[in-house]
Amino acid sequence: GAGVSQSPSNKVTEKGKDVELRCDPISGHTALYWYRQSLGQGLEFLIYFQGNSAPDKSGLPSDRFSAERTGGSVSTLTIQRTQQEDSAVYLCASSSGQSSYEQYFGPGTRLTVT
């Protein structure tokens, strides 16, 4: 595609429910990243994929958070048993991972846990 896309753009869920957030990277980009931005804050790294493998999961805040990537393309970030502190904008980025490591960001998913 022309850019990184994410869905849904907004998600409101009740505390304790599971949510799935989707990221479609730029076609051909092998590297994919998830970040989180809480209200008025900077961005916090969550997880990095190279192809389908995740060599760096160091930013995942708890074992309620998991992510996968299939076919070297689409990635899904899953949050189980959501808590109010999970409310944030979740941003996905991709880079070619080869000739350049410049990251391109999607529009984000705004998650609100009530």
Add this chain to the structure above:
Amino acid sequence: GIQVEQSPPDLILQEGANSTLRCNFSDSVNNLQWFHQNPWGQLINLFYIPSGTKQNGRLSATTVATERYSLLYISSSQTTDSGVYFCAVDRDSGTYKYIFGTGTRLKVLA
């Protein structure tokens, strides 16, 4: 871990004014990018600049990696320049994850 500090934290300009935003980082880095986050939350790439100087229209950036800082220059500011400017760096660690600075919030007045 690496620390990334941006200054000033807030900046108010009159339209047409020039400004310089600074990003200091505490360790060697492999990659550095400047982003503009517009009022709708979209992060827009401004510069990928691990070293050297680049210019794009009214914006330019310089990174002096040996001295661990980068500067973003905005000339003849416009109201559409308003938003938050982030500097992001990744350490020479091979994972390419970015550590973001705290941002500079810019407001340009008409």
